[in-house]
Amino acid sequence: MAVVVVERWSAVRRVSQAAAGDTSGLPGRLCHALCGVLEADWAVMSLLSDTPGRQLLAVSGMPALRLEELEFLVGEGPCHSASLTGHPMMIGDLRHQVTPWPFFGTAAREVLPRVGAIHAFPLRWADERFGAAAVLYAQPRATPWAQTRQAAAAVDTAAAALLDSYRTEFLQGADLPWEPARLLETHWGATHRAAGALALRLGIPFDEALARMRALAFTTGQSLRDITTYLT
Structure with missing residues (x-):
C-alpha cells in the first residue's frame, strides 16, 4: 500500500x-x-x-x-x-x-x-x-x-x-488562449459556426443542426470538416 x-x-x-x-x-x-x-x-x-x-x-x-x-x-x-x-x-x-x-x-x-x-x-x-x-x-x-x-x-x-x-x-466564457489555434478553428470552430448557420436557416435548435451534420457525415463517410466546407 x-x-x-x-x-x-x-x-x-x-x-x-x-x-x-x-x-x-x-x-x-x-x-x-x-x-x-x-x-x-x-x-x-x-x-x-x-x-x-x-x-x-x-x-x-x-x-x-x-x-x-x-x-x-x-x-x-x-x-x-x-x-x-x-x-x-x-x-x-x-x-x-x-x-x-x-x-x-x-x-x-x-x-x-x-x-x-x-x-x-x-x-x-x-x-x-x-x-x-x-x-x-x-x-x-x-x-x-x-x-x-x-x-x-x-x-x-x-x-x-x-x-x-x-x-x-x-x-x-472568454476565448481560451491556447494553441494550436489553427487546429481548433479547422476542426471545431468552423463546424460550430456552420451548425449555427444551419440552425438559423432551418429554424431548428443548434443541437439538432449539429446532429444532422453528424448524421450526414457518418452515413456518407465524409468528415465533419467536409460537411462544414460544403455548408459554408
Whole structure:
C-alpha cells in the first residue's frame, strides 16, 4: 500500500511540475506529462466533452486527434462518458473488446488502427465536471484498480491546474488562449459556426443542426470538416 501511495504522489508531483510556466502552452504540457506519468503513447484533453459545445484543449499525436474527431462526430465514446458520468472509462483491448458505444465501437477499429487501449478520465473540480482527458496505448493494456486510481489522481491534478490558470476565461466564457489555434478553428470552430448557420436557416435548435451534420457525415463517410466546407 505504501508503494502505491508513493507512486500516486510521484505522478501528482510530475504533473504539477508540468503546470509551471507560460499558461498559453499549459494544456499541451499537461498532455505530454500524462503520457510520461502513465507510460502512454498519446493523450488528448477536451472541454465540455459530453455536450455539443465540446472543444479540443490539447492533443499529443495523430491517433489522439483521430479519437477526438471520432467522438465529436458520433457524439459518444470513452471521453464523452467519462465527462458525463464522472467515472473512468477503460478500454483495455480496443481491437477485441466490445464497447458500450455502438457507433463509436463500429468505427473505432477502422479509424484508430494503431490504438490498442484507451483510458479516459473526467476533468473535474469537486463535484463539477468540465471535460475529459484520455491516454492511448499502442498495445492492449489492462490496468489494475490501484493504477487506475493513480491515473485519476494525475488527471485531477491536471484539471486543477487548468482551472487555476484559466478560471477567469472559464467563468466569463472568454476565448481560451491556447494553441494550436489553427487546429481548433479547422476542426471545431468552423463546424460550430456552420451548425449555427444551419440552425438559423432551418429554424431548428443548434443541437439538432449539429446532429444532422453528424448524421450526414457518418452515413456518407465524409468528415465533419467536409460537411462544414460544403455548408459554408
